Amino acid sequence: MHLIHPKYRADIDGLRAIAVLLVIGFHAFPKFVKAGFIGVDIFFVISGFLISTIIFHSLESDRFTLLEFYNRRIRRILPSLLIVLLFCMVIGWPLLLPYEYKQLGKHIFGGSSFSSNFILWQESGYFDVTADKKPLLHLWSLAIEEQFYIFWPLLLVFIVKRKWNFFHVTVSVALISFAANIYLVSNVPVAAFYLPISRVWELMVGGLLAHINLSKPELKPANNNVQSILGFGLIIISLIYIDNNCAFPSWWALLPTLGSFFIIYAGPNAFLNKTVFSNKYMVFVGLISYPLYLWHWPLLTFARIAERATPSLKIRIIVVFISFVLAWLTYKLIETHFRSAKNGNAKSIFLLIALLLIGCIGSHCFVNNGYKQKRPAINSADLEWPENKMKTKSCIDRTHISGINYCLLSENFEPTVALIGDSHANAIFDAVNAEVVRKGGSLIMLGKGGCPPFLGVERDNNSCPQIMEDIVKNIVDNKKIKDVIITGRFAATYTGVDFGHDADKNFYNLKLVDNRNIHDRKQIFRIGLDNILRKLNDNKKRVTIVLDSPELDFEPASCINNSALCSIKYETVIERQKEYTDAVKNLQDIYRFNVVDLKDVFCREGVCTAKSNNHILYRDMHHLGIYGNQFITDSGFQFSSFTSLRPTKFH
Secondary structure (H helix, E strand, O other): OOOOOOOOOHHHHHHHHHHHHHHHHHHHOOOOOOOOOHHHHHHHHHHHHHHHHHHHHHHHOOOOOHHHHHHHHHHHHHHHHHHHHHHHHHHHHHHOOHHHHHHHHHHHHHHHOOOHHHHHHHOOOOOOOOHHHOOOOOHHHHHHHHHHHHHHHHHHHHHHHHOOOHHHHHHHHHHHHHHHHHHHHHHOHHHHHHOHHHOHHHHHHHHHHHHHHHHOHHHOOOOHHHHHHHHHHHHHHHHHHOOOOOOOOOHHHHHHHHHHHHHHHHOOOOHHHHHHHOOHHHHHHHHOHHHHHHHHHHHHHHHHHHHOOOOOHHHHHHHHHHHHHHHHHHHHHHHHHHHOOOOHHHHHHHHHHHHHHHHHHHHHHHHOHHHHHHOOOOOOHHHOOOOOOOOEEEOHHHHOOOOOOEEEEEOOEOOOEEEEEOHHHHOOHHHHHHHHHHOOOOEEEEEOOOOOOOOOEEEOOOOHHHHHHHHHHHHHHOOOOOEEEEEOOHHHHHHOEOOHHHOOOEOOOEEEOOOOOOOOHHHHHHHHHHHHHHHHHHOOOEEEEEEOOOOOOOOHHHHOOOHHHOEEEHHHHHHHHHHHHHHHHHHHHOOOOEEEEOHHHHEEOOEEEOEEOOEEOEOOOOOEOHHHHHHHHHHOOOOOOOOOOOOOEOO
16 A cells, blocks of 8 residues: 655746745845745745645545655655764864854754754754854754654544544644744744744645645636746745844745745646746756755855854855755765665664664763863863853742743842843853852842843844833842843944844844834934833932943954954944943933943953953853953952842842
């Protein structure tokens, strides 16, 4: 008994080509293909359509078996995946620093267990290794597809036994998933991006189309050319109006999803499908689209890591070309061999054993900290995130503030000093904590990555305004807290421009919660800071604003063995920070607060350093690392007067 496969459609391979080319364009040339990530949504619709067509048709013909279905999926998915996972493990050894190699081990385990989306969701906070340093970041979408392949046929077999209606179930699953998408994108946007519950509706759109094709011939389009042009138009509109500042997937994802629906719905004889999507070059790219998707991102990532900067346009073009070559070789030499039905069961068993082994290797690498003991030549401990080695504990249970990333407390005492802000506040927790404890106080850190320490200011439609309101209320209501320290990534927040090699990245948008018609982010910055200062002043809190440490225009990892590359000109830092520094100091004419400047610690004789006594002070281009905190402490720098009394223990 064999599964019934749909008749081959060259135009669907052409649509695959568009999807993978969009994704590659977004990753390699983001300035030119700003919405290329919608290629993943196109892939989801195609997968939902093809897999559902196979299952629906085979079930109706009583020829469906789970064993054969999973057997074919294993031989389709695993060969190329295993090669890429192994490649990353081997290439990562000489290129990656131990903490990077440790994370790669975790991601290899995620790739082999089809749980990458959950792993990336858990570590997707702003205070994390940047996305372009994760060679297997792109496997999140493959994980969602594999989760769909595992559970969708099980659900359909269950439905058949109870004689439920395919159409009703497919529509119900799609609506529930879409509703989850809309809810999560407003409340937990990272979860909306990575979790299957908010993505499966896109696969269900393909499933719905499969059911219509097989069981609802009366719903076939009256004019397939109109359908095809409409679908292609929706994808073009997506590319024009969507970028990575849009909340996604949300309603925006309907554009590429429905566009793909209409193109497939139009059938192979529609003019665009027959002339454009079925073109032999498009079909060729479509045939190798899966290994091409797998190869391109690790190669681009390793190129960036090797350069410790965004690779030049020439290098990126070369990398894309190499991706095509490797994809074709993988398809010809590996995929076609394993997809052959000959000795199919034996091939599947071999692939599963290989997957288990590489998953165990990745897990072992993670547990053993990237084997840093075996690589003594690489001194990279300073590049790890501050581990808050002072005696601290989590304070989430005591504050009951939902949505915060950072909730740390000095020892087991009632706090007398609060540190609030984004990941840059968390990055100096150890240094602030050391001073507070030395002076007899107790520090609480409250904040969320990417949320500026403002009141009444929204960032990219996320939960920052409510989180900051809750944080300030918690501080105001706690009479034992006398001092408040505020800091954040102020230069980028004020200007809307990143820095150094990442200056071409889009920085988040700001707008006022009260919907005043103000679009100047510099004015919004001043209003948001004014709001929080007024609230804290009115409640008799002593406030210190910490002007941020200098941002770097180079990767600190590049100067592990080269001190000459470990500084930035003071005048460059001044130019970068001057506007927001003036804006902060101008508010001193209105409110009473102290201002301290971390440039005083890091800048001497016309340069600002990122290395001292053979230790690197920064974790990345703008977050301080473990030794950076110690450097501040050793310098005698004071964040505030800290006149608070000795704290009392919790009761």
